[in-house]
Amino acid sequence: MMGDLEVEKHVQFVLSVEKKKDDFESVAMEHIRINGAYWGLTTLDLLGKLGVVDQDEVISWIMKCQDESGGFGGNIGHDPHIMYTLSAVQVLALYDKLDVLDIDKVSSYVSGLQNEDGSFSGDIWGEIDTRFSYIAICCLSILGRLEKLNVQKAVAYIVSCKNMDGGFGCTPGGESHSGQIFCCVAALAITGSLHHIDKDLLGWWLCERQVKSGGLNGRPEKLPDVCYSWWVLSSLIIIDRVHWIDKEKLAAFILNCQDKENGGISDRPEDAVDVFHTFFGVAGLSLLEYPGVKAIDPAYALPVDVVDRIFIGRR
Amino acid sequence: MHGRPRKQPSLKEDNASIEKAAKLRSLQSLVLHNHQNKIYDKEALEVSSKLLELNPELYTAWNYRKLAVEHALLSEENSDTIRAILDEELKVVENALRRNFKSYGAWEHRKWVLRKEYSSVDQELRLLDQFQKADSRNFHAWNYRRFVAKLKNLPAEEELKYTTSMIESNFSNYSAWHNRSVILSHLLKENPQGLDSKHNVLKEEYDLVHQALFTDPDDQSGWFYHLWLLAQTAAPDAPSLISFWPAHGSDLVVSSNGSLPLILYFDQVVEGKAQAWMTYLKFPELGNNSSEVYTIEVSLGQVNGIISSSGSSLSLPLRFTFTTRVQSTPSEHSEGIVTMKMLSWKDEEFCRNEEVLQYFNPCILPSDLQRINKDCQQTTLKWKLETFTHEIALFRDLLLEMNWQLSCKLLKIGMLTLARLLLAHDALMLHNTTSVSQKANCKEILELLQDLMKLDPTHSRFYKDMLSIVLMEQMVSNRNSLEGYCWYYGTSTSSLTQNIICLRLNNLSLSRIGSFEHLLWVQMIDLRGNELRSIEGLEVLQRLTCLNLSHNNLISFTALAPLRLLSSLKVLDISHNEIGAHSIDTTRYLCSSLLSQSAGDGCNLDEYAINNVDIAKYWEAVLVFKGLQLTQLDVVGNAVSDDDKFSLLLVKILPKLKWLDGNAVY
Numbered sequence: 001m002m003g004d005l006e007v008e009k010h011v012q013f014v015l016s017v018e019k020k021k022d023d024f025e026s027v028a029m030e031h032i033r034i035n036g037a038y039w040g041l042t043t044l045d046l047l048g049k050l051g052v053v054d055q056d057e058v059i060s061w062i063m064k065c066q067d068e069s070g071g072f073g074g075n076i077g078h079d080p081h082i083m084y085t086l087s088a089v090q091v092l093a094l095y096d097k098l099d100v101l102d103i104d105k106v107s108s109y110v111s112g113l114q115n116e117d118g119s120f121s122g123d124i125w126g127e128i129d130t131r132f133s134y135i136a137i138c139c140l141s142i143l144g145r146l147e148k149l150n151v152q153k154a155v156a157y158i159v160s161c162k163n164m165d166g167g168f169g170c171t172p173g174g175e176s177h178s179g180q181i182f183c184c185v186a187a188l189a190i191t192g193s194l195h196h197i198d199k200d201l202l203g204w205w206l207c208e209r210q211v212k213s214g215g216l217n218g219r220p221e222k223l224p225d226v227c228y229s230w231w232v233l234s235s236l237i238i239i240d241r242v243h244w245i246d247k248e249k250l251a252a253f254i255l256n257c258q259d260k261e262n263g264g265i266s267d268r269p270e271d272a273v274d275v276f277h278t279f280f281g282v283a284g285l286s287l288l289e290y291p292g293v294k295a296i297d298p299a300y301a302l303p304v305d306v307v308d309r310i311f312i313g314r315r
Numbered sequence: 316m317h318g319r320p321r322k323q324p325s326l327k328e329d330n331a332s333i334e335k336a337a338k339l340r341s342l343q344s345l346v347l348h349n350h351q352n353k354i355y356d357k358e359a360l361e362v363s364s365k366l367l368e369l370n371p372e373l374y375t376a377w378n379y380r381k382l383a384v385e386h387a388l389l390s391e392e393n394s395d396t397i398r399a400i401l402d403e404e405l406k407v408v409e410n411a412l413r414r415n416f417k418s419y420g421a422w423e424h425r426k427w428v429l430r431k432e433y434s435s436v437d438q439e440l441r442l443l444d445q446f447q448k449a450d451s452r453n454f455h456a457w458n459y460r461r462f463v464a465k466l467k468n469l470p471a472e473e474e475l476k477y478t479t480s481m482i483e484s485n486f487s488n489y490s491a492w493h494n495r496s497v498i499l500s501h502l503l504k505e506n507p508q509g510l511d512s513k514h515n516v517l518k519e520e521y522d523l524v525h526q527a528l529f530t531d532p533d534d535q536s537g538w539f540y541h542l543w544l545l546a547q548t549a550a551p552d553a554p555s556l557i558s559f560w561p562a563h564g565s566d567l568v569v570s571s572n573g574s575l576p577l578i579l580y581f582d583q584v585v586e587g588k589a590q591a592w593m594t595y596l597k598f599p600e601l602g603n604n605s606s607e608v609y610t611i612e613v614s615l616g617q618v619n620g621i622i623s624s625s626g627s628s629l630s631l632p633l634r635f636t637f638t639t640r641v642q643s644t645p646s647e648h649s650e651g652i653v654t655m656k657m658l659s660w661k662d663e664e665f666c667r668n669e670e671v672l673q674y675f676n677p678c679i680l681p682s683d684l685q686r687i688n689k690d691c692q693q694t695t696l697k698w699k700l701e702t703f704t705h706e707i708a709l710f711r712d713l714l715l716e717m718n719w720q721l722s723c724k725l726l727k728i729g730m731l732t733l734a735r736l737l738l739a740h741d742a743l744m745l746h747n748t749t750s751v752s753q754k755a756n757c758k759e760i761l762e763l764l765q766d767l768m769k770l771d772p773t774h775s776r777f778y779k780d781m782l783s784i785v786l787m788e789q790m791v792s793n794r795n796s797l798e799g800y801c802w803y804y805g806t807s808t809s810s811l812t813q814n815i816i817c818l819r820l821n822n823l824s825l826s827r828i829g830s831f832e833h834l835l836w837v838q839m840i841d842l843r844g845n846e847l848r849s850i851e852g853l854e855v856l857q858r859l860t861c862l863n864l865s866h867n868n869l870i871s872f873t874a875l876a877p878l879r880l881l882s883s884l885k886v887l888d889i890s891h892n893e894i895g896a897h898s899i900d901t902t903r904y905l906c907s908s909l910l911s912q913s914a915g916d917g918c919n920l921d922e923y924a925i926n927n928v929d930i931a932k933y934w935e936a937v938l939v940f941k942g943l944q945l946t947q948l949d950v951v952g953n954a955v956s957d958d959d960k961f962s963l964l965l966v967k968i969l970p971k972l973k974w975l976d977g978n979a980v981y
Binding site for chain 1: 317318319320321322329332333335336337339340343347351370372373374375378381419423426427452454457458461487489490493494496497500534535536538539540542543589772773774776777780848849851897898899901902903904905907920931934
């Protein structure tokens, strides 16, 4: 069952997703194609195969998704939203092409979404969620414009979403969820505010996400899912508690979710694969220091060499 | 795809999918077209509701409907018509949710409609009831419930009852337990009808969570809720000082123009970031051969600033004094170790000397400061101890009576909870009484944790870390035991005054260290041969001059970030660790670094540029070591030290370095 990482097959799978356009799932996902681009291209980069895609084509398409407000939509013709803006910035960062952006314009769009209480809306319609706090902080940090935000208030809002179990929810009072915890922990990491976290309490909750099969779930009493190999694992790494889980068992679980025939990784063994889980599976293996996979940064969700290029290069 | 089996679709399914896809595509194009051209007629709106029923995730379509509603409301004043328009939106949302009740866009659209304040609460609560019955863990529904409760000012007591009914119908509902903790925290904070009320509330909660824990031990809801109750019980009300340096009544020698750390260690995080407050007393420069004596009094009242996160200020005022003798000529009595020759950590360099231990003042709080005052604190303390004692008895009985018949999960959580209760009990005793039996539970705690490591191997290192903390506390928290680890650096024949006490905690397989409040006096510590991955907290040992961390499991320079705050550190041994051997650095963000906002402390890497050395490759080392006054460093036996150029860099970053890896630096 378990075996090595099928690098070549996963590369082919990612490329095939990009070409597949006519089935129902592909059409239904068209509005988040820019997320798909980030998942797929980062997967390729982690596997050392970013070169197989035509860079100019990707960048010119990405730039067509930008709205006059400065924000990006999930695809050409779709409304701008902070989620797709981050994906656009991340893809450009992968290619070391942030200079094609009007950085002030993009960062004004993002900082314009901060509310009086420090929280962030996803777009002009005002949905508030700590996911958007992470996105804003991550995005502006990559763009070198964090000073455009009221960081102190942004941090205070995230802290107000902390729960009895040490985790974080979408808004104050919201239940802890591993995806949400990643967003809040990573945002606190980027802003140098990790002292707000009770690392032992949160670490225990996170390490108890590992179930018998070795996989991680996102909340108590839920099924394991490969995507939590990213959300839980990156959070555990940021707070230095990753040794509290069994890493070998987790790696085995991820490898078991590969489609060894046609490439791609699924949420659980024998389920249908998709590019989202393929990315989180490969990223999880990267965090587990799996040989042959490039290291990924647990807070920016970009390869470490890309992050170092941005931040150490900018010093 | 979430939860969908992996199989090749049949040709028939393929065709059906393509057909459905074509329909979806044409709807999507039509809606985007209408959106771009601001077409909001009835027909156009119907197309969008069809589309959202098919694909509720299409956020732009929800935006389009919001624009259409705003457009319609613009010219509408009749409240019935407005209500009808908004009801239509609620219907579209409901249909979308029936297709995918996890759709962020659909729930958010509903909130947007509700904020217009035309819709009835009852209808929302009815709908929620349906969704929460169908999936009692749906966090969108719970979030929406909290939203409605807040928007419509529903009484918190009613919402608390709702969680009770959800829990009673099924204990295994983490979402309900969570919401309960939110509502209760709010109620206890907003409406504290005296202490009794809080104590009674928590008592009832303990009873409820016991039922959950023992009925369905596989369910984790009770685990976390019980731990939360424990934390609520143990939480100190007002901060108090548990340790400080210099010790009360001590007599210290400082060199002219020198400085001395003043460290206050509290039982909780006070105003701002840390449990420990540190500052430096600077002494004036004196003329030749003169000396001055200063008596220093530190007085802590209910000072502004010493405030806990819950807003209480210092529990009782405290005052301590010490004297310092400032001398113009540096002498061996001076603060700090004079490192004229290379320091060796070999066993033969250390000796035991009972005579000198008499003068050893490890600054454990004088007993007259350990008193508990104020009646209300007495009442609370009594209640805390009673609660812990009761819980401890309950869990001991559980484990005794049923032991190996218990399911593995119940055994695990029973043992862990008991260990935590015993720890909380001991901590309460340690800081509030002078009783001798305060450490009576230590052996039991250690046994529980050792058993847990075997019982639950997946998390063995979690228990191991806990065990290390307990072991360390056992070793250093009382004088008798502490003395067993205190050695003199120097031979038994050399003059005692030249020597220094070294705390030797080597080869104890500690994976974590703690109890720093007992170690503020330490100048020299030997931690070699343990399993440390982190030295978090070590930064409070402001007097530390010599530190041995060799043969541990440190994986990066960022793990050494606490050293940046140790201005007295001269001798450091980090040889034989795993620095540079890992691609993922688990302390990358715990260290304030170039990657995070606090990086603004102006680290200029180029300052250390050397020909042919890729300085960016070693930025973590530069970040941690720059500004340190190290005279002796051992780094051999790490992956990073294989690179010869790295030594050149170290010499450049550390201008005072005299010995590197046992060789003199020129």
